[in-house]
Amino acid sequence: MYPAPFEYERAESVEDALSLMDEHSDSITELLAGGHSLLPTMKAGLATPDVVIDIGEIDALRGIENAEGSITVGALTPYSAVDDSETVWTETAVFADAAHHIGDVQVRNRGTVGGNIAHADPASDLPAALLAADGTVIAHGPDGERSIAADEFFEASYMTALAEDELLTRIELPKRGGHAGAYAKKPSPSSGYAIVGVAVVLETDGNTVTDARVAVNGAMDHAVRLEPVEEALSGESFTDETITTAAERATDDLDTAMVMDDLQASNEFRAQLVEVYTERALDTALDRSSVAPPAAD
Ligand SMILES: Cc1cc2nc3c(=O)[nH]c(=O)nc-3n(C[C@H](O)[C@H](O)[C@H](O)COP(=O)(O)OP(=O)(O)OC[C@H]3O[C@@H](n4cnc5c(N)ncnc54)[C@H](O)[C@@H]3O)c2cc1C
Structure with a gap:
C-alpha cells in the first residue's frame, strides 16, 4: 500500500528539528530516523502523519562515545554499530547482545537506537x-x-515519558566492566521481533551476586523489570541452582491475564517462555562471567 500524502521536511541539526517540530505543532508530525517502524506503519495506513520530519542526516546524533562512567550512544546510531562495538560489549554486554539479536542484517544496518x-x-529488543x-x-x-531514567521511561504500548515536543538525542549506559550481562530471545519466526526477550545484568563480588x-x-x-528474580539472585552464590530457583520466580509479579496474547503465543505459553528465557539469559551471563566455580568439597 502507498502511504497517505504527507509533507516532508529535512532537519539539518537538533535545533532545526526542534524548530520544525514547533512550526508544525498544530499538525500530526512524525520523526523519520531509520524508518523501519514508521514507514511500514504508514504504508499499512496505521500512521497518517501530516508532516514527516527527517532527522536521519543529523550527524551529531550518531555515534558511540566512551565517556567517563558511562557509554553514550547517539539516537541515530544503527544497531550494527552497537553490535560491532567492543566497548559496548565490554562495558554493558546486555545492550550489545540485544542489538545483536534484532531482526536481520538490513534492519540492524538501518534501524536506530x-x-x-x-x-x-x-x-x-532494546527497551x-x-x-x-x-x-x-x-x-x-x-x-x-x-534526563529520564529507563525505569521511568516506558509507560505502555508505544507510550513513553517523551513529550511530543521532545527529541530523544542519546542514551547513557553506566559502565560495568567486570559485570555479567546477557540477552536471550524467542524471536518471531516471521519478523524476528521478540515474542519474549529477557535481559539480565549482574554485579558480583567473588561468587556472590x-x-x-x-x-x-x-x-x-x-x-x-522482573523484581522477584532480582531478589532471588541478590546475595546468593551465582550457580546453576540459584539460576533455576530465580527463574522459577520470573512471572511471580506479572498479572497473567495481562500477559500478551496473540496469534504467535497465548498468554499461558508466553508466561512459560518468560521463565525459560530468564533461565537462558542467566545461564549465558554465568558462562560469560568471571565468577569462579564454587570450590569442590
Ligand atoms: C522486517 C523488520 C524486522 C524487525 N525486527 C525487529 C526486531 O527483531 N527487534 C526490534 O527491536 N525491532 C525490530 N524491527 C523494528 C526496527 O528495529 C525499527 O528500526 C525500530 O523499531 C524503530 O527505529 P527506526 O530508527 O527505524 O525509527 P523510525 O521507524 O524512523 O521511527 C519510529 C518512531 O519513533 C519516533 N522516533 C524515531 N527517532 C526518534 C527520536 N530520536 N526521538 C523521538 N522520536 C523518535 C518516530 O517519530 C516514529 O514514531 C524490525 C523492523 C522490520 C521492518
Whole structure:
C-alpha cells in the first residue's frame, strides 16, 4: 500500500528539528530516523502523519562515545554499530547482545537506537536491555535537555515519558566492566521481533551476586523489570541452582491475564517462555562471567 500524502521536511541539526517540530505543532508530525517502524506503519495506513520530519542526516546524533562512567550512544546510531562495538560489549554486554539479536542484517544496518526506544514497541529488543543496564534517556525539548531514567521511561504500548515536543538525542549506559550481562530471545519466526526477550545484568563480588537487574520484552504491553528474580539472585552464590530457583520466580509479579496474547503465543505459553528465557539469559551471563566455580568439597 502507498502511504497517505504527507509533507516532508529535512532537519539539518537538533535545533532545526526542534524548530520544525514547533512550526508544525498544530499538525500530526512524525520523526523519520531509520524508518523501519514508521514507514511500514504508514504504508499499512496505521500512521497518517501530516508532516514527516527527517532527522536521519543529523550527524551529531550518531555515534558511540566512551565517556567517563558511562557509554553514550547517539539516537541515530544503527544497531550494527552497537553490535560491532567492543566497548559496548565490554562495558554493558546486555545492550550489545540485544542489538545483536534484532531482526536481520538490513534492519540492524538501518534501524536506530533512538527510534527503537522512542517507538517503544512491546516486542522490540532494546527497551528491556535499557532497563537491565540501568540506562538513561536524554531528551531535548524547547527548554533544553532533561534526563529520564529507563525505569521511568516506558509507560505502555508505544507510550513513553517523551513529550511530543521532545527529541530523544542519546542514551547513557553506566559502565560495568567486570559485570555479567546477557540477552536471550524467542524471536518471531516471521519478523524476528521478540515474542519474549529477557535481559539480565549482574554485579558480583567473588561468587556472590551483589546486584541484579532483570527485565523482559514482549510479555507485557511494555518492557518491565522482573523484581522477584532480582531478589532471588541478590546475595546468593551465582550457580546453576540459584539460576533455576530465580527463574522459577520470573512471572511471580506479572498479572497473567495481562500477559500478551496473540496469534504467535497465548498468554499461558508466553508466561512459560518468560521463565525459560530468564533461565537462558542467566545461564549465558554465568558462562560469560568471571565468577569462579564454587570450590569442590
Ligand atoms: C522486517 C523488520 C524486522 C524487525 N525486527 C525487529 C526486531 O527483531 N527487534 C526490534 O527491536 N525491532 C525490530 N524491527 C523494528 C526496527 O528495529 C525499527 O528500526 C525500530 O523499531 C524503530 O527505529 P527506526 O530508527 O527505524 O525509527 P523510525 O521507524 O524512523 O521511527 C519510529 C518512531 O519513533 C519516533 N522516533 C524515531 N527517532 C526518534 C527520536 N530520536 N526521538 C523521538 N522520536 C523518535 C518516530 O517519530 C516514529 O514514531 C524490525 C523492523 C522490520 C521492518
